[in-house]
Amino acid sequence: MSTDATSTGTDPQTWVAVATMKELTRRRKLRVEVDGLAIALFHTEGRVYAFADLCVHQDRSLVKGTLLHGRVICPGHQWRFDLDTGYEEDQDLCQPTYPVLVDGDTVHIAPVPRRGAGTSEKEGTT
Numbered sequence: 001m002s003t004d005a006t007s008t009g010t011d012p013q014t015w016v017a018v019a020t021m022k023e024l025t026r027r028r029k030l031r032v033e034v035d036g037l038a039i040a041l042f043h044t045e046g047r048v049y050a051f052a053d054l055c056v057h058q059d060r061s062l063v064k065g066t067l068l069h070g071r072v073i074c075p076g077h078q079w080r081f082d083l084d085t086g087y088e089e090d091q092d093l094c095q096p097t098y099p100v101l102v103d104g105d106t107v108h109i110a111p112v113p114r115r116g117a118g119t120s121e122k123e124g125t126t
Helices: 021-027
Strands: 016-020 029-034 037-044 047-052 066-068 071-073 080-082 100-103 106-109
Touching: 016 021, 016 029, 016 037, 021 029, 021 037, 021 106, 037 106, 047 100
Parallel strands: none
Antiparallel strands: 016 106, 029 037, 037 047, 066 071, 071 080, 100 106
């Protein structure tokens, strides 16, 4: 199963268990909450991804979107966010993404967005 714990450099004490693979595999999409923050989990092609659930464009729930060709498609205006980066190729905004660790049947996330998530690539803000 997928893990990006080593690539994030995230302190292992910050990982939060949010779901089981059994729960996630059944629907491929699952909304969880960590400290009041809605997180959308996606399971596709043997990997697990975590996004802020509300789209940066119109606050629509991405867990209600469609998974297609390595992207999640927002149900609002069909923005297509790359599962690896959170970027929408035709827009300036990036959807916040979170590091994921799968340990056995348990899915963990680090509840701090990856650097650059939710920012404008053109402006270069963080």
